[in-house]
Amino acid sequence: MTKQSEFDVVVVGGGPCGATAADDLARQGYRVALMDKAGRIKPCGGAIPPRLMRDFDIPTHLLCAHATAARMIAPSGKTVDMPIENGYVGMVNRDTFDEFLRERASASGAQRIRGEFSTIERTADGQSHVHFVNETGTAQSIRARYIIGADGARSKVAKQNIKGAGKIPCVFAYHEIIKISDHVMADYDPSRCDVYYQGHLSPDFYAWIFPHGDTASIGVGSAHKGFSLRGAIKDLRAASGFATYETVRTEGAPIPLKPLKRWDNGRDVLVAGDAAGVVAPSSGEGIYYAMACGREAATAVTEALKAGKVSALKHARKRFMKAHGKVFWVLGIMQHFWYRNDKRREKFVQICADPDVQYLTWQAYMNKELVRAKPAAHARIFFKDMGHLLGLSPT
Structure with a gap:
């Protein structure tokens, strides 16, 4: 042996x-x-930050796509685009x-x-x-x-x-890898990650469509054991125009x-x-x-x-x-407050339109540490968050 x-x-x-x-x-x-x-x-979803590439000496040929923006989709269908300045999210299979x-x-x-x-x-x-x-x-x-x-x-x-x-405790994740044809819909962008904060797709987490070059990952996560992950993906594929696209493979597993x-x-x-x-x-x-x-x-x-x-x-x-x-700890608080129901998810997506939120989010993601260089931005975000939670901010 x-x-x-x-x-x-x-x-x-x-x-x-x-x-x-x-x-x-x-x-x-x-x-x-x-x-x-x-x-x-x-x-x-296969997303990795630039810091991972540096810290672990990962060759660029392993990246099947470079995402330069994320689109957040609210329960109402409203969208917020979050472009990445001077960076990217690497996608791997x-x-x-x-x-x-x-x-x-x-x-x-x-x-x-x-x-x-x-x-x-x-x-x-x-x-x-x-x-x-x-x-x-x-x-x-x-x-x-x-x-x-x-x-x-x-x-x-x-x-x-x-x-x-x-x-x-775990979230149960399921995704389907689909083949991307040469004639995709106008809403699909091979350099953008789409994240759906909609209760009918996930009552306590989110669903996603992530680009992988000639394929895409369409997935969802939820800790609710009675929730149909496959049903949610079927609905998402239908709503996004991917219902008839070839499914390459499917996978599911718990995520702690x-x-x-x-x-x-x-x-x-x-x-x-x-x-x-x-x-x-x-x-x-x-x-x-x-x-x-x-x-x-x-x-x-x-x-x-x-x-x-x-x-x-x-x-x-x-x-x-x-x-x-x-x-x-910070991300845990975010999930506890903002993923609780569609009303809060709607406000969460609205907050993502804020330039301070976008800057600090991408800096923290790409460098894998909390950003301390802009205390004024943190203060502004804190008061905006409190305003949304208390219902004092305009919708």
Whole structure:
């Protein structure tokens, strides 16, 4: 099965988080196994910021489109366009993007294993054995000093090893990839992301149409279990003129919207990415945060390997939340207030027309940190938000 059965680190999950962690560790010369199930593609709009391109050395050929604006659509049908000044949103196809990251990790020395994680067994001699089922259906196991669980929102690694991991709140996402013809409607712009804040399409989140070059992602998210995601997409495709366009593939999966309070088991396991709950509230953005989390996980495991102290595993969550916790908190408040009903969603889209909001939104997105350089803009936004919430602003 493998050339070696003992590793310093086994990374379970080969998405952006796991592949980044495996690559970082392998580059340092550690014996790394990257375990991933074959054929799975996560439902995702595929948006990545310029900072991700810089921080993780992503080649531009992986971008299938450059979005230079977003259109926000209110419940009433009113639209607000938000152009991006001196920047862009990069769009990627997750099948090719994720495979590039996995292959890069392999080229750095990580050993790829096609298989599905089963459980971790600790033997009397203190060793950890990772049990899995390979692609032929055969049960196998390998030994590891540490295990990074990057196996998604319903992570088996997390559920079996981290207290409370099975109760993480999620939005359920579903999207359909459609083939874009040469004769698309006048309202479709291949350089614009369309975001629908309409209760009939999502009672608590949003729906989207994102350009992907010769295809487009039409998706929706909701935490309401009784809500029909497929029905919402059918309605959106009909309303946007895409009802008869060829469907290339469909995908669905839960997306966590709250970081776990603890990411390690104090012994040999550290979870990261969706398994740790690091998807941004309000926007549902996850690729950048998954890769940043994967890097923090690799750094923490490196510290544990060098010092021989499992307490180093706690550093991953501490550093990640120090860097991004405030952003998650602000976005969580936004989602709680503005996505509650169509009346508030209407006001939210109206606020998006404000130049201060647009500037601070895009600066925060592209640089992945809160903008502190314009305190007057923050103050203006605060008072405008309060005016809308109290019904004092004109509609």
